[in-house]
Amino acid sequence: MCAPVNENSADTVNQTPALYPVQSRWDVIVVGAGVAGLRAAQVAYAAGKSVLIIETTERIGGRIATDWVEGFALDRGFQVVLTAYPELKKALHLEDLQLKSFVSGAWVFTGNQTFYPLYDPLRHPIKAFGSLFKSLSVPFLTAKDIVQTIRLRWDIVSKPESACWNNDGLSTLEYLRQRGFSEPFIAAFWMPFLRGVFLDAELSTPASLFRFIFRMFALGTAALPAGGMETLPKTMASTLPSGVFRMNMGVQSATATSVLLESGETLQATSVIGATPSTSEKTVWRGTTCVYYGVAVSPINEAVLVLNGTGRGLINTLCVPTWVHPAYRAQGTKEHLVSVSLLGVHPNPRQAIESELANWFGNEAVDSWRWLKTDVIPHALPVWCGAHPILPTMKDTPIVCGDGASYPSLNGALFSGASAANQALSTFY
Ligand SMILES: Cc1cc2nc3c(=O)[nH]c(=O)nc-3n(C[C@H](O)[C@H](O)[C@H](O)COP(=O)(O)OP(=O)(O)OC[C@H]3O[C@@H](n4cnc5c(N)ncnc54)[C@H](O)[C@@H]3O)c2cc1C
Structure with missing residues (x-):
């Protein structure tokens, strides 16, 4: 099913693909073997399409390595x-x-070998109770912070996921302040925790992404x-036949229906999906x-x-x-x-x-x-500017996916990969 489809001969469909075919046509060519590209290939393959994934490096997984x-x-x-x-x-x-899983909670370092453990009482009631005495003396935590954390969790979990994505125009930091958290708690807990998630020193990331990520922490675990993390893309790749991968092969340029390899070779497809990070200067x-x-x-x-x-x-x-x-x-x-x-x-x-x-x-x-x-x-x-992901489509350009075309997270990359494949599949009907 994943062999190159020779337009003149239907019985070539199930043959082992020739390496580096000079003239061949595929249903879907995916450029980039990060998780977005892998997900796009999975969806197209599951729909019975012939798929080729072209990856410039020697390994699958992109930024997950x-x-x-x-x-x-x-x-x-x-x-x-x-x-x-x-x-x-x-x-x-x-x-x-x-x-x-990680323990749900964190230790907060406040200087001079001093750490305050904060545990999620719903997940770890015994640990939370055990550290209660120390928690009561936490210098950066007020009773109001505890109440606001419980309320935030309830507000986010009790509504559907779509409510997270309401674009209220607030940054994550503005949102935390609006929710009434104290400045010491924001500085000691939210700042390092969310800086680690968004890699954003100012917490200027739109609050909608914070709400989604907080929901994920509340509904599951880290x-x-x-x-290692590379097990994830490797597991995804194992759902695809090995013949779909062309490694160590850079794509120089692509249109909606063809890719030009750095080797000078051109490959044709009914639909091309670009699953590479944006190289735009912007x-x-x-x-x-x-x-x-x-x-x-x-x-x-x-x-x-x-x-x-x-x-x-x-x-x-x-x-x-x-x-x-x-x-x-x-x-x-x-x-x-x-x-x-x-x-x-x-x-x-x-x-x-x-x-x-x-x-x-x-x-x-x-x-x-x-x-x-x-x-x-x-x-x-x-950097993500906000709004729920919308995949850009332009005439005679590949369908674009990846976390840059959605929002910066594994879930965003996977979502955009599946959306791109569905968009590609719509060109077949
Ligand atoms: C340090 C770090 C920490 C992170 N932490 C988390 C986390 O805790 N939770 C979370 O949800 N997300 C996290 N992320 C984000 C997540 O890993 C990414 O959002 C996701 O892996 C992006 O996948 P992608 O497929 O969109 O892009 P990429 O992984 O970048 O894949 C793109 C692929 O395209 C290939 N390529 C590029 N140019 C060409 C070309 N011309 N021809 C052929 N192939 C090409 C690249 O080699 C690469 O394999 C983290 C990311 C990093 C780097």
Whole structure:
């Protein structure tokens, strides 16, 4: 079904595709093997169309990538799966990812080796009750903040998802203030937490995306798959026949019905889908830096996200992925993996963050940490201006998808991939 369709011979449809066909025609060509491209290919393939995915690199997954270093799975930038993402459940069986969840809540670092644990009382009543005494003395949390958090959750979960996307013109920060949260709670909790999600220092991201993401946290958990985030695109790719992929092949330009490869070859299709990040100069990107350490003794003792609530320093969040998922280390590896996330692009952050880490956990603890890798990712998330995603369509251009054509998240990329494929399928009838 996925072999190239020779217009003159119907019986070639089920044959193994020839590599690099000189003249061939496909029902749908997808450019880019990130999750948006994979989802577009899944939908077109499920509709019985012949599909070709062209990817310029040697690997599937685009911005979702995992490198194995000294027995640890290091995601290229800290990422999580939100199990409630509606589009994810359409793209794969969640159980195939062997997900393990973070504790719902966070530890907030307030300086000088002081951490305040905040747990979701609905998910972890015993933990929440156990830390109640400490929570009551949290310097940045008022009774009103607790009430507002419960009300926010109720307001968002009790309405349909579409209500999240109402464009009220507010930024996330304006919305949090309008909801009545105190400035100290915004600064110590919401700021580092949401900066980690949006990679946006000012929380200028439209409140609609915040409401959607908050809903996802409320309805599901943040989780990691066995073997790193790359398991996700690999699992999606496993639902497609291997013959659909053409790797290490860049596309130079594309129209609605053809692609010109960098090799000079032209391939034809009834419909072309462009699932590559925008290369437009107008696209503004948010960056992040992630630093990994192997540690003999974990600085924390549970699968929780630690937030920098001080408002100072380079570190935004920290976690120990091996607490979340044991399959973030190879069998026989005894150390824990520490992941430290920074906002923005920092080519040489080690000296600065290691002195911050000493303030977090003490000199003695941090001295023995073994640096593994620093990932600097300038193009992590495209800046999103708001409004519910609308796919642009222009005459004689490919159908566009990807998180840049929807909203910056895995769910947005998957949604736009499926929408693009459905748009392509409509050209067949
Ligand atoms: C560090 C980081 C953290 C993140 N955290 C989260 C998170 O916690 N939760 C969440 O929901 N989302 C998160 N995201 C966002 C999510 O990963 C992305 O939204 C999603 O992966 C984008 O997928 P995509 O298919 O749209 O684009 P991409 O993944 O960029 O895929 C595009 C593909 O096109 C290929 N390509 C480009 N040009 C060409 C060409 N000319 N010819 C052929 N192929 C080409 C590229 O090589 C790439 O494989 C994070 C992203 C990053 C980077």
